[in-house]
Amino acid sequence: MKLPIQTGEIFHRLSKGKFICANSLDPDVRKMYDVISEGDHFEILRTYFSHIYFDLEQGNQFYYFTRRETKVNLENKIKAALKWILIVDFFVTYDSSFSWGYCFNTEDILSKYYIDSVLRHKITVLTNDSEGKPNEKIESMIQLLIDDNFVEVQPAENVKKYKVLNSFEYLQNLILNIHISKETQDELS
């Protein structure tokens, strides 16, 4: 079993909870994606990492780690998951086609923010702040997406532009995997 020379880099990135996306703006990350996708590398790396209790998982054009695991504070996990659902909801309310490959900037969201009271309500709930500057609140939301590697900053001349990565599908799948009982669905529709 010959491991690719980038194995260390791949481990280093994935073990921090980051993703390796095919549409990343970082050429090093794209290179890592290509290396994993090449030939039987995925299987080799999957077996290799499994020996150290990390499972290499494959999404649609992205890779990530899972771990059979230890002490995780369930309360924190629940809080984090709920927060992500609301964050996705916020961006999808801004534009229903918000998904991987989507490009946007703060001003786009800001202009919608001023005319859409639902969007204003959602961001107030999420940031727990009814007085802060709108653009700062929006940027703090975008920063959450950047920190967890769902969005990258696109180098642009004047305006700061962002691009949604393939890893965003992870969040969508997280939401789609939640099953809502038939009765509740009927109640809500």
Add this chain to the structure above:
Amino acid sequence: MSKFTPITDLKLLLNELYKGRDLLTDLFENRKAARFSLELALKSAHTNEDTIEHLRKLNIIHINGNYLEINDLYSEFFEEALGTNEEINVELIQKTVSEIKKYILYHRETTLVAEKLKYLNKVKAALRKIQRIISKSIEDLNRNINNTFKTEPDFKVKKLKLEDYAQKRIEIIQLMEDTETLIEKKELIFFRTETDIELNHIKIDLLLLFRQAANDLIHINTQILEYLNQVESRSFFLSKLHQLTYLIEQHEIKNESKSNFMTLITQNQDIIHQPKPIYALKLSLNQLQEDDAYKLIQQIVNNANQPSLPKKQVKSGGGCSKAEQEAEFVENEQVNLFELHQNFISNKSTTDLFNFILNYNFTRLIPLGTRLTIYCQMISFFNNDYRIEERYSEYENIEYAIVYSK
């Protein structure tokens, strides 16, 4: 409608259209914009109120409140003539197919050669028309599907439009089949017996186009299905998201009878939900032998040697009183009284104890108060070795006894 002046002469109509060409061009170019106002029309250098009124009288344009509209009759004609019509007109093909049937029938029934030729020409024109409509319809269908999918903001409308295009596609296929049956079965005799070369060419071109169009329409079908699937899955996702946020807002998300959120999250083992690991690893002894490691060690040692400020001083930020500072010195500075005593008695000079301590060079700066304390302690500890005089002296309002070594 008496207020309109109908035009019955083509030359006159063309003249009128020519006169109003600037306004008509503006109106035609803005036909997709929501409204074209009267003010906007009058901004054009070649348009004045008379032109507008004249065209309105001729029923070429409408005035709707403060807005101008081009008459549908002309707008459709311009779109058709310029090939900018994006509407897929299936009815037109249907109509043309029935026209062909009609002309062939007339052609068969008439005995006059000139009439036969006239109907033959009509059939040829109708066939050319079908050819033109089919190729344009396919082109439009392709573009409209892509545009709808990419630009239509409302998911419900997007889905409806795509379904409508899927229906249009079926209708186009049906009409192509009808035309083909007409040429190759129903009116086979006409198309076989008619010796006109041009008709034959048109027929072959049309059938070739149908083959090509059939392929294109298969591709269009795949595209529509893919887009519909995407719209379907997206709207499913949106509705699920909507329901979940509602449950979160109602604090019902953790209720197992409502959703399996809790089970799912408990089982989720993805690294992103786990705390970042800290590996408390030991240093590699081999690496420590290397030059780089040596530099690093030196740096750490240097950092460690930097005296850090006592916490209390940092806290008080310079606002600490002199008395506090002195008390601290007593605490911190352990003065070796015995050593001081030895130095004093070995020093056979005439200096008295008070001045000796006052001027004594301690290892660090000792304030006056502390020196006084040391003076008192020395006398009480070593009074047997000292000669305390009856005289007193004064230093900065402090009265002290003069003490010498025996």
